[in-house]
Amino acid sequence: MSMRKKLTILLTVLALLYALTLTAFAAGPNGTLSVQLYSWNQHTYTPASAEVVKLTLNGDPLSGDVPAMIQGGRTLVPVRLVGEALQAQVLWVQQTGQVILTKGEDVIVLTLDSATAIVNGVSTPLPDGVPAQVVGYDGADRTMIPLRFVSETLGAQVEWDQATYTAHLTAELTETAPEAPEEEPETPSQEPEVPADAVRITGMSWSDGTLTIATDQAPNCKVTDLGDRVAIDFLDTVLSEDFTGCTASDTYLSDVRWAQHGADFYPGSDYTVRFVLDLAAGATAAGNLTITTTLTGVSVTTHGASETAPTVSINPQDYAIVIDPGHGGDRPGACYEGIMEKDIDLAVSLKLVSILQNQGFQVIMTRSTDVEIGLYERADLANAAGADVFVSLHSNAAENRPDYQGIYTYYHPSSNRGARLAQAIQTPLCQITGGLDRGIKDADFVVLRETDMCAVLVEMGFMTNHEELMNLTDDSYQQLLAQGIAQGIVDYLTAEAQANA
Numbered sequence: 001m002s003m004r005k006k007l008t009i010l011l012t013v014l015a016l017l018y019a020l021t022l023t024a025f026a027a028g029p030n031g032t033l034s035v036q037l038y039s040w041n042q043h044t045y046t047p048a049s050a051e052v053v054k055l056t057l058n059g060d061p062l063s064g065d066v067p068a069m070i071q072g073g074r075t076l077v078p079v080r081l082v083g084e085a086l087q088a089q090v091l092w093v094q095q096t097g098q099v100i101l102t103k104g105e106d107v108i109v110l111t112l113d114s115a116t117a118i119v120n121g122v123s124t125p126l127p128d129g130v131p132a133q134v135v136g137y138d139g140a141d142r143t144m145i146p147l148r149f150v151s152e153t154l155g156a157q158v159e160w161d162q163a164t165y166t167a168h169l170t171a172e173l174t175e176t177a178p179e180a181p182e183e184e185p186e187t188p189s190q191e192p193e194v195p196a197d198a199v200r201i202t203g204m205s206w207s208d209g210t211l212t213i214a215t216d217q218a219p220n221c222k223v224t225d226l227g228d229r230v231a232i233d234f235l236d237t238v239l240s241e242d243f244t245g246c247t248a249s250d251t252y253l254s255d256v257r258w259a260q261h262g263a264d265f266y267p268g269s270d271y272t273v274r275f276v277l278d279l280a281a282g283a284t285a286a287g288n289l290t291i292t293t294t295l296t297g298v299s300v301t302t303h304g305a306s307e308t309a310p311t312v313s314i315n316p317q318d319y320a321i322v323i324d325p326g327h328g329g330d331r332p333g334a335c336y337e338g339i340m341e342k343d344i345d346l347a348v349s350l351k352l353v354s355i356l357q358n359q360g361f362q363v364i365m366t367r368s369t370d371v372e373i374g375l376y377e378r379a380d381l382a383n384a385a386g387a388d389v390f391v392s393l394h395s396n397a398a399e400n401r402p403d404y405q406g407i408y409t410y411y412h413p414s415s416n417r418g419a420r421l422a423q424a425i426q427t428p429l430c431q432i433t434g435g436l437d438r439g440i441k442d443a444d445f446v447v448l449r450e451t452d453m454c455a456v457l458v459e460m461g462f463m464t465n466h467e468e469l470m471n472l473t474d475d476s477y478q479q480l481l482a483q484g485i486a487q488g489i490v491d492y493l494t495a496e497a498q499a500n501a
């Protein structure tokens with residue numbers, strides 16, 4: 001049985017025990033609920049019990065289809081209910097499992113199952129580490145957020161009444177426009193007027209492997225590679241009244257879809273039109289599509305992988321790379337035969353930094369000496385630097401398997417580009433060093449999850465294997481490790497530049 005599986009079972013048992021305890025000893029005056037706690041990273045549900053909490057807003061009862069509840073000692077509330085009650089804009093980002101609440105100047109980013117929020121760009125621990133999470137109740141899943149943290153960050157006050165298990169919210173709200181008296185004739189349309197300067201999509205066509213989406217002026221587009229599909233978002237854009245669509249499919253493209261979205265879709269864009277291009281089996285956006293934005297729209301051309309656009313060479317000065325040597329200071333990491341992981345990680349990192357700097361990249365290190373640095377601090381530093389790529393270097397250990405050797409590269413499960421970078425590094429790294437290729441793997445490591453940029457973590461070899469440990473401490477092998485990783489970073493950036501060319 002894997003450690004993860006064992007842990008999952010243990011956690012399930014603990015959760016059940018906790019649920020029983022709640023039911024038996026701590027039932028609040030409003031009763032308890034049977035809920036399912038969803039793990040965003042493991043895609044599993046764990047049954048639990050939660051106490052029902054009543055809510056009021058400026059004295060009036062506030063309720064939705066899923067009640068507020070106490071879980072892990074903190075009051076959780078449905079994000080839509082409280083977001084809307086406090087007049088915050090709520091945006092859900094499926095790819096990253098994030099909820100973004102915006103009110104005036106304040107922006108809170110909550111990541112599912114993460115104990116850290118980002119408040120106005122600053123990483124902030126959540127009280128008691130209770131994260132935003134998906135809770136299943138009565139057949140529906142709801143994203144629940146910590147009430148007090150979010151409310152107070154958005155300028156509301158929360159008072160807790162233990163006797164009635166009620167959270168009283170007090171907030172200064174903007175007066176909503178008074179409703180029109182009933183006797184007045186109904187206005188024909190309640191829809192907000194589209195500003196005259198909005199971009200309009202006037203049509204689309206498909207011929208000979210080229211999809212053309214036409215606009216009446218230069219569009220502002222965001223392209224997102226979603227793996228088996230590509231999203232093209234046209235910001236501040238509406239479909240014109242006489243817009244007619246078309247179908248598009250060939251060997252590389254299986255379908256195209258589009259939809260008009262409002263202000264809650266893309267931050268800062270009141271009207272967004274999203275086109276989704278579904279890729280045919282085996283096709284990739286990077287390998288088989290060329291997307292070009294012009295003054296009069298967007299064109300997407302499909303092609304075989306062999307005919308990819310001409311080689312693009314990158315300008316290293318345009319890229320900032322963060323190199324993160326694992327551990328440090330009082331946290332040595334693994335320790336075998338008197339050798340400490342922190343020292344190997346730093347030695348290879350310094351060699352890697354020197355190669356990258358010689359190539360002209362801007363390189364930032366989370367540590368360049370033997371000091372201790374927190375995992376969240378490492379991510380914060382990379383985020384603050386606005387880096388393009390984050391590479392963390394570690395050395396592995398398998399206490400009971402001294403025969404284990406080889407190299408892994410990890411990426412976060414929510415990141416497609418992370419997976420691409422991981423593979424881009426893993427291949428040359430194993431080739432150049434001759435290390436055993438144990439493949440790329442996804443993992444919910446803090447430094448992968450909390451970094452905004454493309455991030456990977458390389459486990460360069462097993463310290464528990466004597467032969468590999470000797471390699472890891474060998475100066476010329478360390479140089480090969482650094483070369484392999486540097487090669488992978490350059491390959492990845494070149495491929496991305498090519499895909500966007």
Ligand SMILES: [Zn+2]
Nearest residue numbers: 326333394395
């Ligand atoms: Zn480590």
